[in-house]
Every structure is written in structure tokens, then in C-alpha cells.
Amino acid sequence: MKTKYLIIGNSAGGIAAAEAIREVDKKGALVIVSDEAHHTYSRPLISKYLSGERHKEGILFRPASFYEDNNITCLTGERVDQLGIKEGSARLENGQTIGWQKLLLATGGKPIMPRMKGMDKRGVFNFITLNDAVEIDGYLERVKRAVVIGGGLIGTSATEALVKRGIAVTVVEMKDRMLNTLLDEATSRLAETAVEKAGVSIITGHTVAEVLGRGTVCGAVLDDGHEIACEMVVVAIGVFPRVELTQGTEIEINRGIVVDKYMATNVAGVYACGDAAEAYDFVYGSGRLVSIWPNAYVGGRTAGYNMAGKKMEYAGGTAMNSINYFGLDIVTAGLVMPADVSGHEVFTKQNDSVYQRVVVKENHIVGMAFIGDIERSGIVFGLMRDRVDISGIKEQLLADDFGLAHLPPELWRERLAVPAGARTVTSQEEVEEDYSSE
Amino acid sequence: MGAAVKRIYVREEVCMGCGLCRVYCQTEHSRSKDIYKAFKREMPLPQSRLRVERKGDVCFAVQCRHCDEPWCVYSCLTGAMRKDPVTGIVTSDSEKCIGCWTCLIACPNGALVKDRNNKIVAKCDFCPGQEMPVCVANCPNEALVIAETDDES
Numbered sequence: 001m002k003t004k005y006l007i008i009g010n011s012a013g014g015i016a017a018a019e020a021i022r023e024v025d026k027k028g029a030l031v032i033v034s035d036e037a038h039h040t041y042s043r044p045l046i047s048k049y050l051s052g053e054r055h056k057e058g059i060l061f062r063p064a065s066f067y068e069d070n071n072i073t074c075l076t077g078e079r080v081d082q083l084g085i086k087e088g089s090a091r092l093e094n095g096q097t098i099g100w101q102k103l104l105l106a107t108g109g110k111p112i113m114p115r116m117k118g119m120d121k122r123g124v125f126n127f128i129t130l131n132d133a134v135e136i137d138g139y140l141e142r143v144k145r146a147v148v149i150g151g152g153l154i155g156t157s158a159t160e161a162l163v164k165r166g167i168a169v170t171v172v173e174m175k176d177r178m179l180n181t182l183l184d185e186a187t188s189r190l191a192e193t194a195v196e197k198a199g200v201s202i203i204t205g206h207t208v209a210e211v212l213g214r215g216t217v218c219g220a221v222l223d224d225g226h227e228i229a230c231e232m233v234v235v236a237i238g239v240f241p242r243v244e245l246t247q248g249t250e251i252e253i254n255r256g257i258v259v260d261k262y263m264a265t266n267v268a269g270v271y272a273c274g275d276a277a278e279a280y281d282f283v284y285g286s287g288r289l290v291s292i293w294p295n296a297y298v299g300g301r302t303a304g305y306n307m308a309g310k311k312m313e314y315a316g317g318t319a320m321n322s323i324n325y326f327g328l329d330i331v332t333a334g335l336v337m338p339a340d341v342s343g344h345e346v347f348t349k350q351n352d353s354v355y356q357r358v359v360v361k362e363n364h365i366v367g368m369a370f371i372g373d374i375e376r377s378g379i380v381f382g383l384m385r386d387r388v389d390i391s392g393i394k395e396q397l398l399a400d401d402f403g404l405a406h407l408p409p410e411l412w413r414e415r416l417a418v419p420a421g422a423r424t425v426t427s428q429e430e431v432e433e434d435y436s437s438e
Numbered sequence: 439m440g441a442a443v444k445r446i447y448v449r450e451e452v453c454m455g456c457g458l459c460r461v462y463c464q465t466e467h468s469r470s471k472d473i474y475k476a477f478k479r480e481m482p483l484p485q486s487r488l489r490v491e492r493k494g495d496v497c498f499a500v501q502c503r504h505c506d507e508p509w510c511v512y513s514c515l516t517g518a519m520r521k522d523p524v525t526g527i528v529t530s531d532s533e534k535c536i537g538c539w540t541c542l543i544a545c546p547n548g549a550l551v552k553d554r555n556n557k558i559v560a561k562c563d564f565c566p567g568q569e570m571p572v573c574v575a576n577c578p579n580e581a582l583v584i585a586e587t588d589d590e591s
């Protein structure tokens with residue numbers, strides 16, 4: 001088989017690239033390969049599947065006719081196991097070879113598996129793929145209690161789904177608080193309160209040393225010897241870039257695949273994006289692993305344009321999350337808790353239901369966390385993403401009535417005012433160009 | 439290519455901040471389409487999808503800009519938020535939206551609203567079925583206008 005574009009990975013990054021390619025090049029042969037045997041689905045929504053709130057069809061990321069509509073050949077349930085960079089080829093596990101002109105590695109991440117005894121027992125699961133969720137679902141009838149290892153975003157989402165299924169969950173988090181990479185202390189504490197209110201036990205500062213059971217899970221032992229009885233263990237300590245295909249090639253990797261502002265690797269014609277790649281993070285000013293859906297999409301889109309010959313720079317991303325498990329309303333972005341606060345200004349506001357925190361460095365917003373009232377958080381994040389100098393409005397960012405009108409007028413005029421040369425129509429009639437309004 | 443793209447813009451210098459745009463928006467997005475019922479009777483209460491921003495003497499209405507680079511669409515986890523390739527109108531599919539609010543933080547204009555009733559996102563939909571979006575059609579001072587630009591993409 002020969003194709004102009006080969007995309008490995010059928011998720012946020014791969015789909016974004018395919019959509020961008022089709023905006024530019026309607027005809028060039030496009031093949032997507034995925035070792036998951038599913039139509040493209042929304043990975044974050046596997047928790048809604050497990051909780052029973054959504055069927056498989058309800059978590060599809062694009063309509064069932066997507067591949068057909070876009071003239072895409074999608075090979076699902078097929079794994080690429082070797083790349084021939086010089087020849088422009090990819091070998092599938094089934095022996096088939098695909099020749100390509102442009103290649104995108106949108107291979108995502110794989111779960112980090114801790115080294116502990118008993119990991120091979122029945123009842124130990126990951127929570128990354130739809131198949132994981134299906135397997136957990138199939139196992140639940142014998143489960144009353146579960147231990148979730150890892151109190152990050154994935155662990156929290158698994159926990160919520162299990163709680164909704166009536167399972168008693170204990171979360172074991174190695175650091176001193178849940179969601180510690182995304183939130184500052186105050187916000188973590190609020191989140192923990194909400195999680196505990198739902199009946200979840202949270203154990204922080206410990207790890208699981210061993211999973212107990214004869215063949216099948218019956219408990220977990222913590223590093224301090226404390227034992228927790230449970231019938232299931234979900235390992236959710238994070239993901240690591242899936243870069244095995246780059247082995248034996250010249251494609252440069254650091255922790256993830258190294259890419260430039262066009263999402264291109266060091267090898268001509270080969271691109272990478274999403275959880276597999278280290279895309280530019282504007283807060284850190286360098287390439288970095290940020291495993292979030294929006295960045296995978298934007299990175300994939302950028303890659304797709306460039307693959308199809310339309311130059312486009314990655315606008316840059318940073319960690320940016322909305323966390324609304326357990327009835328929470330939290331949004332966070334960037335560097336919420338700088339390791340060294342010197343040189344940073346931190347603005348906070350707190351009252352009964354609202355907590356807001358904005359971290360500023362050299363007159364630019366580098367981090368934010370909002371709880372409760374999040375409807376206007378995008379305006380603040382927009383200033384952060386666009387690297388706007390906020391020296392004149394710093395003190396107003398957390399004002400109760402903060403909104404677009406607080407921004408420098410040229411900023412909102414550019415977004416809202418009638419563009420030069422546009423033909424305007426009002427309720428009555430065509431507006432004369434010159435309307436005196438003073 | 440070269441198609442005319444229609445958008446709502448604001449002439450801030452003549453906006454009085456009266457908020458009638460919000461009233462008409464809320465009515466249009468009600469079941470009864472009746473002003474009184476839309477504000478006082480309907481349960482659940484419909485919501486306006488635009489805001490009037492104010493600071494001192496400055497005021498203007500803000501609704502979804504249906505951006506050329508729609509961050510909300512790029513950030514949507516579920517595939518609910520889409521930009522129509524022909525009209526450029528950005529819509530959210532209420533069947534698909536789960537109310538994760540990733541689009542809220544992605545929108546630089548704070549132009550999306552939480553639908554309090556369904557816990558999903560609500561936004562300007564350009565009033566399908568109406569000749570002109572009702573906020574524009576009923577703006578007493580013509581501060582809201584529709585303008586056509588040529589799509590250069």
C-alpha cells in the first residue's frame with residue numbers, strides 16, 4: 001500500500017492533522033493507523049463510559065461517517081511495529097508495508113507502570129483506553145472496594161466513575177496532596193474536600209508497595225505496611241510518551257519526540273504531536289511534555305497543515321485543564337505553583353465559593369487557577385496565551401466585574417469592532433460609512 | 439474561497455448599555471418566544487447567550503465571535519464544538535457536550551456561558567431561522583451590526 005500521508009494514531013492529534021490536511025489537500029491519499037480497534041473516540045470520556053453515563057457511540061469524537069466523508073483510509077486494530085525512514089515505509093504487525101511521503105507520529109502516551117509486587121494479578125487495571133474502561137466494567141460485578149493509585153487527573157476521573165458505580169474507593173497519592181501538578185495547595189485542599197464528601201478515602205504521602213491476592217486481587221499493602229482490602233487496583237500514575245517507533249531511527253527524542261515550531265522532527269517529512277511529542281510551551285519557553293487534549297489537537301492541526309504544504313507555526317501551548325469531577329468547577333493553566341516564587345507576583349482572591357489565583361512574571365501571566373466562578377477565566381487565559389503585557393491592568397484581573405472592558409481598548413476593539421472594508425448591515429438598513437456619533 | 443462571511447460586530451461608541459440585546463437573546467432562546475414568559479414563567483428559565491461588558495462609561499455587547507481560529511473548537515474534548523466549513527458559524531452540539539468547560543477557559547472573549555439547566559455550554563448560534571440575529575435586529579441604537587467580510591482563506 002502507498003499513501004501520500006501516513007498518520008499513526010487515531011486520537012486528538014491524528015484526527016486534527018487529518019482535518020487540517022483535508023482543508024488544504026482534498027485528494028492526496030491519507031491513511032490513519034491505530035492499534036485500538038475503535039472509531040476515533042474522546043479519551044477523556046472513557047470515565048463517562050465507565051460510569052454508565054455514555055454508551056460507546058456517545059463518546060465518539062467524530063461522526064461515524066468521518067473517514068468516508070473525508071476520503072481517509074483508517075486501519076484500526078493494526079499496530080505499526082517498524083519504520084523505514086530512508087525508504088519512507090512503515091511495517092504493520094501483520095506484515096503489510098505502507099509507503100508514505102509524509103509521516104505523523106501521533107502515538108500518544110502509554111501508562112507508567114510502577115515496579116511493585118503483584119502487578120500481574122487479575123483485577124489490576126490501567127485507565128487510559130476505551131478497552132481499559134470496558135475491561136473494568138466487565139470486572140466490576142465482583143468489586144466492592146477499589147484502590148486507585150495516583151491522585152492526578154486520570155486517577156480522579158477513574159475514581160469518580162467508580163464512585164458513580166457504587167464502588168468504595170481509596171485513592172493513594174505519593175505526594176502530599178491530590179492533583180498536585182495542576183493545582184496550588186489551596187485549590188488541592190478544596191478538591192480533596194469535594195472528593196472526600198463523595199465518600200472516597202484519600203491517603204497521601206504513600207505508595208502501594210504490593211498488590212495482594214492469589215491470582216486475583218484481594219488487597220494492597222502500602223509502603224508503611226498498612227493494608228487495604230480491595231478487589232480491584234487501578235494504576236493511574238501518569239503517561240509517558242510512546243516513542244518506541246523512533247528506536248533505531250535518527251528521529252531525535254528527549255523524553256518525548258523533539259519537534260520544531262512546525263511540529264516537524266529533525267527528519268525531513270516526519271512530524272510528531274500530542275502526548276508523544278515535546279511541543280513548545282510558552283510559559284517555559286521551551287519544548288515540553290504537556291499531555292492534554294487541546295494541545296494534541298492544535299499540535300496535530302499545525303502538523304497537518306505543514307505536511308500538506310501550507311506553512312503554519314504552532315501557536316504554543318501550556319498545561320491547561322478544566323477539572324469538573326465531583327461537582328468541582330476548577331480551571332488551571334500554566335505554572336500555578338512556581339518552585340521559586342522570587343520574581344513572581346501572586347494575586348489571589350478568596351470568598352465563600354470562589355478562589356482565584358493568578359501568577360505573574362515580568363508583567364506576563366504565567367499561571368492561573370480559578371475555582372467556582374470560571375466563566376470569565378478564558379479572558380485571563382487569553383492574555384496569558386497571547387503574551388499580553390498586563391502592567392496596566394494587573395490589579396484588576398481579579399476584580400468581581402473583570403471583563404473585556406478592562407483590557408486595553410485596542411485589544412477588544414480589534415476583536416469586536418467592524419473590520420475595515422467590511423460591508424455593514426444593521427437592523428434598519430445599510431449603514432452609511434460615516435456615522436457621527438460623538 | 440472568497441465567500442462572504444457574516445459576523446456580528448459592535449459599534450461601541452453608540453452602545454448605550456441598555457441590555458435589550460440580552461432580553462431578546464433570552465427570549466429567542468426560550469421555548470415560548472414570549473418576553474414575559476421567557477423571564478417570568480418558563481421553567482427552566484432560558485438564558486441569554488451574550489453579555490454586556492461595562493467599565494466606567496465604556497460598554498459594549500459581546501457574543502461569540504465565531505473566530506477564524508476557534509480555540510473552543512480546538513479544545514473541545516468531545517467533538518461537540520464545531521465550526522461550519524461553509525458559514526463559519528461555531529455551534530455546540532447539546533447531545534455531545536458534557537459540560538467539561540474546557541471551552542470556557544479556551545475562549546479569550548469569555549463569550550461562552552454555562553447553561554445552568556443542562557450543565558452544558560450555551561453560546562451564540564446566530565439565531566437559526568431568523569433573518570438576522572435578534573440582538574442585532576432589536577438594537578435600538580444600531581450599536582450591533584452584521585458585517586460581511588471576504589473570507590481570504
Ligand SMILES: Cc1cc2nc3c(=O)[nH]c(=O)nc-3n(C[C@H](O)[C@H](O)[C@H](O)COP(=O)(O)OP(=O)(O)OC[C@H]3O[C@@H](n4cnc5c(N)ncnc54)[C@H](O)[C@@H]3O)c2cc1C
Binds near residue numbers: 078127153158293322
Ligand atoms: C482518563 C483520562 C482523562 C483525561 N482527561 C483529560 C481532560 O480532562 N482534559 C485534557 O485536556 N486531557 C485529558 N486527558 C489527556 C488526553 O486524553 C490526551 O492528552 C490526548 O488523548 C492525547 O492525544 P494524542 O492524539 O496525542 O494521543 P492518544 O490519545 O494517546 O492516542 C494515540 C493513539 O495512537 C495509537 N498508537 C500508538 N502507537 C501506535 C502504533 N505503533 N501503531 C498503531 N497505533 C498506535 C494508540 O493506541 C492511541 O490510540 C485524559 C486522559 C485520560 C486517559
